[in-house]
Amino acid sequence: MTGYGALAAMMANNNNIEAFRRFSNLNVENILHMQAELQHLETVIHEVRAIPELNSFDRIWIDSPENMSEDDIRRIFERSRTLLDQYYRALLRTARINSLHRPPKENLELRRQWYDEESGGDQFLYGVEAGIFRDSSIEADMLTLGDNIGSKDALANFLSEKVVPFYHRFVGYRLHRSMAEKAFERTWEYRPETLVHAGNAICMLLSAVIPASSILVLFSVKSMGARLVAISMMSLVFSFLMNIIAQRRADVFMSTTAFAAVLVVFVGSANVMGN
Incomplete structure (x- = not known):
């Protein structure tokens, strides 16, 4: 066909x-x-x-x-x-x-790859119709009917854009098989559902590690000035991570403020107990 x-x-x-x-x-x-x-x-x-x-x-x-x-x-x-x-x-x-999502750029590249491959589309279109695959200026005008799960998850999107390319370059191409279709035999697929699950696991780990490690750092620091500096630095790290994970800027601001407030309360309680 x-x-x-x-x-x-x-x-x-x-x-x-x-x-x-x-x-x-x-x-x-x-x-x-x-x-x-x-x-x-x-x-x-x-x-x-x-x-x-x-x-x-x-x-x-x-x-x-x-x-x-x-x-x-x-x-x-x-x-x-x-x-x-x-x-x-x-x-x-x-x-x-x-309100429909734009297709990810890599999916447009995959579609263009299929179109160019002899075992795929073999460039079957001519004239104006071929521009649907060739004209890069219309990429911003494209939409996909599927529910792009990764676009709703900031962390999954970050993993897809920043982490997966490095993972595939050094490890992934050895552990995963390429796609079954002949036109995609040199292509590996990392499904967004997997990235969402990985993001959930990372969030669960960070939510347990960051508060505990911050308390340990503050407990080991005795000087009040050093503790305040440590609170500022840990709040900065927490804000950076929330900026990747959270969906809205308001969520980043409120969660960072709450995190810093908890650390300040811990420092005040520790001083009272020490006295």
């Missing part, structure tokens, strides 16, 4: 490799055209309403005025209703489309 049939089968069999264009510019331009036509219709209705001999429709629907037929006014309102419905549908549809 070749052509679009093979492309569809490849996308269906590989999670998150499917990628489609949003056509954002064309979609927004279409909405702007509808907005302009609605603006014109609204202006016409206001102008007709301002003419006494033509505004009887404003009180009785519809008493035909002298210089404008009943059908003329009805067509104006029917067109406005139809266009408003299309306009609102387009706005809501655009909001939903814009």
